[in-house]
Amino acid sequence: MPIVTIKMIEGRTDEQKRNLVEQVTTAVSETVNAPKENVSIIIEEMKKEHYATGGVRASDK
Amino acid sequence: MPIVTIKMIEGRTDEQKRNLVEQVTTAVSETVNAPKENVSIIIEEMKKEHYATGGVRASDK
Amino acid sequence: MPIVTIKMIEGRTDEQKRNLVEQVTTAVSETVNAPKENVSIIIEEMKKEHYATGGVRASDK
Amino acid sequence: MPIVTIKMIEGRTDEQKRNLVEQVTTAVSETVNAPKENVSIIIEEMKKEHYATGGVRASDK
Amino acid sequence: MPIVTIKMIEGRTDEQKRNLVEQVTTAVSETVNAPKENVSIIIEEMKKEHYATGGVRASDK
């Protein structure tokens, strides 16, 4: 706790994800005053076919 | 915003999903008075092995 | 199943929410071919202080 | 209702998941006094690359 | 990890919730072979006005 869930379109590299969880953990830890080891992060990737804004999927734009 | 997440068993066609996000966006937009372009939709599919009611998975019924 | 979660800023009337779940249920049912009684909807309201885009909360805009 | 979501690292056997939903359904049903058939469970598996604690992913530990 | 989220209509007693997290933790721990201290549980309560099945909210039934 805190538990952070990050939903995004698939396609980022392994290196980007490694940096993502490192930087977000630092940002959360410093601003809400929680030890880094208490911060959990879950990455949930979506296909373009499964994300829409304005009624149109990313895969259809 | 609004952000809509739809969880369902996998197996729908691409055409069904296209219609799903289109119709749900319209329904949300009209009833809560939000511009369509502000409505985001995420589809999350599940395997039958990962969904249960009454203690029994869909794959075991 | 399907299970639909709708996250939005608080402030809609009871009548708007009643229409919202009715219309979204119809939209889901018709497009993915699921009986209406199988569609569940959860509304989750947020305070303006708890939703941000571009790094700025709705309450700070 | 209740709706239970269980997020965990992938790798459990089919038998483990079958027992998981059976036992959790019983636990929920008995403690909150809900009929078993009203309890829904969703299992969401994650890759080790997508779960981090302390800023480090399970795949990097 | 595992992280369990339990969504249910509000109204259970504190004692019911205490038993709920205790029993569910045991059920998860024993079936997927995870130490109890690794199991996190989040209870999310809903108002009857915010949960619908078949297009009708629990508060309207």
Place this chain on the structure above:
Amino acid sequence: MPIVTIKMIEGRTDEQKRNLVEQVTTAVSETVNAPKENVSIIIEEMKKEHYATGGVRASDK
């Protein structure tokens, strides 16, 4: 997109939350190469009675 959800025990100040969304947005934007205005953040607070680890709620520890 990305959509970030941060679940944590209630009790942080308004200033902490303002900084939280600002810093997390920057961290996400820089590491996955997404414009800041595309990053959405939702804060979801929990009562101590509704979060447990090891089968014991934070309010009972």
